[in-house]
Amino acid sequence: MPDTDELREQIATIDAEIIDLIATRMEIADELAKAKKRSSQSYWNEDKEHEVVKRYHELCEEVRLSEDEARQIAELLLKISKDRQKQYFEE
Numbered sequence: 001m002p003d004t005d006e007l008r009e010q011i012a013t014i015d016a017e018i019i020d021l022i023a024t025r026m027e028i029a030d031e032l033a034k035a036k037k038r039s040s041q042s043y044w045n046e047d048k049e050h051e052v053v054k055r056y057h058e059l060c061e062e063v064r065l066s067e068d069e070a071r072q073i074a075e076l077l078l079k080i081s082k083d084r085q086k087q088y089f090e091e
Contacts, residue, residue: 025077026084033085043089044082052078 002010033043053074060070 022077022080026081029081029084030088033088036085037088043085049078 036043053071056070056074057067060066060073065073
């Protein structure tokens, strides 16, 4: 059975992977914002936001995370993405 130091090392490795994935997600969101601006779309779409939250609920359910945890994760990522996309529209 792993000791606390080993478990913390595993968590640190996973944290680094999560940050890399979030950075990639944000880079894609930046590109999406540029594409929306070029095509005169709004920077934010409430229907798409609801779809993302629903997707997180479904994904989290598959791995036994609660609906509340899914909502928190989705809302945090969406807020960051929304703020970044808004910046492209204010330039």
